[in-house]
Amino acid sequence: MSSKMTFRVIANRVDAHGSTVNCKDASLVIDTDLQGRADAFNPAELLMGALAACIIKGIERVTPILKFDLEGLEVEIHGVRQDTPPKMESIQYSIRVKTEESDHRLALLHDNVRKFGTVFNTIAPGTELTGTLVRA
CATH class of the missing domain: 3.30.300.20 (K homology (KH) domain)
Structure with missing residues (x-):
């Protein structure tokens, strides 16, 4: 029987222009702005x-x-x-x-x-x- 890998990320809204997503020791700013933003991934x-x-x-x-x-x-x-x-x-x-x-x-x-x-x-x-x- 093989064990299954599991993954976990946590995302938090910063404000109406963006959010962050975190995993392990890493963090990304993500584009959750309805108008979009050039400095983050949507x-x-x-x-x-x-x-x-x-x-x-x-x-x-x-x-x-x-x-x-x-x-x-x-x-x-x-x-x-x-x-x-x-x-x-x-x-x-x-x-x-x-x-x-x-x-x-x-x-x-x-x-x-x-x-x-x-x-x-x-x-x-x-x-x-x-x-x-x-x-x-």
């Missing part, structure tokens, strides 16, 4: 940031197992929000990997991202989630 951007972090962490987890030579990595996420009902209609990602590994090994890395990412697999069933993994 909820949709937090979701996309979580997806990017999930992709990067998944790659970090699997590269030692695959003995994959990773020199650099960039993930870009684009999302489209629909109004009714409000939801992320589609999310596209582009993973650019700096490596000398073969195209076959890049495809294997991408398969691992799609199969084993917690946030990836949470988002995928409810959103059109598509993307590429290419050599940088």
